[in-house]
Amino acid sequence: MTTTTTPERYRSLGDHTWQDQAVCHPSEYNPVDPDVFFPGPDETAKIATALSLCAQCPVRLVCLDAALEGGETHGIRGGLTEEERETLHEKIAKRLDYGRVNATIAGRDIHLTSAERRAVVLAGYRQGVSVERLARLLKISEDHALKLYRETSRKIRNRELQQEARGGSAAAAGTSLRADDFGTAA
Ligand code: SF4
Numbered sequence: 716m717t718t719t720t721t722p723e724r725y726r727s728l729g730d731h732t733w734q735d736q737a738v739c740h741p742s743e744y745n746p747v748d749p750d751v752f753f754p755g756p757d758e759t760a761k762i763a764t765a766l767s768l769c770a771q772c773p774v775r776l777v778c779l780d781a782a783l784e785g786g787e788t789h790g791i792r793g794g795l796t797e798e799e800r801e802t803l804h805e806k807i808a809k810r811l812d813y814g815r816v817n818a819t820i821a822g823r824d825i826h827l828t829s830a831e832r833r834a835v836v837l838a839g840y841r842q843g844v845s846v847e848r849l850a851r852l853l854k855i856s857e858d859h860a861l862k863l864y865r866e867t868s869r870k871i872r873n874r875e876l877q878q879e880a881r882g883g884s885a886a887a888a889g890t891s892l893r894a895d896d897f898g899t900a901a
Pocket residue numbers: 737738739740752768769770772773774775776778779791792793794
């Protein structure tokens with residue numbers, strides 16, 4: 716899954732302000748029954764009501780993202796029933812959204828999958844992001860960040876050696892090491 720959307724589309728971790736715009740957010744002027752979002756399997760009227768409300772909701776996609784990232788498998792969220800979200804919950808762990816990777820490198824604090832965290836390390840390495848900044852971006856220790864850069868350097872170098880052994884050109888694969896702080900650390 717890849718996107719080219721702007722970083723602003725991503726919800727910052729811990730930001731719940733979007734819920735103020737939720738159609739299901741009950742208020743004096745919007746007396747929504749939260750129970751309709753947790754229907755039984757045969758409660759078709761409740762399901763239809765909830766889906767109808769979601770269809771009008773301006774934060775539907777953010778709601779769906781939050782439900783998937785938070786592992787919320789119960790109830791209707793983001794316009795999808797529990798059953799409709801099942802496969803998405805399975806897929807989310809494999810998500811590799813380069814828009815999220817770029818947004819993180821730019822300093823946004825957003826949800827990342829394991830694959831996206833690895834992509835942040837690789838992008839940071841290639842862009843010369845410092846160990847200290849990588850540690851801040853990924854909320855890890857500087858020692859851990861340095862270890863990740865060393866592993867990345869080693870993987871790139873091993874790939875180049877394998878390509879050379881096969882008679883291929885490492886440069887053609889775009890994996891050449893740059894003279895940076897980590898080339899000698901691996
Ligand atoms: S998409 Fe549906 S469940 Fe999500 S906030 Fe909107 S109305 Fe509520």
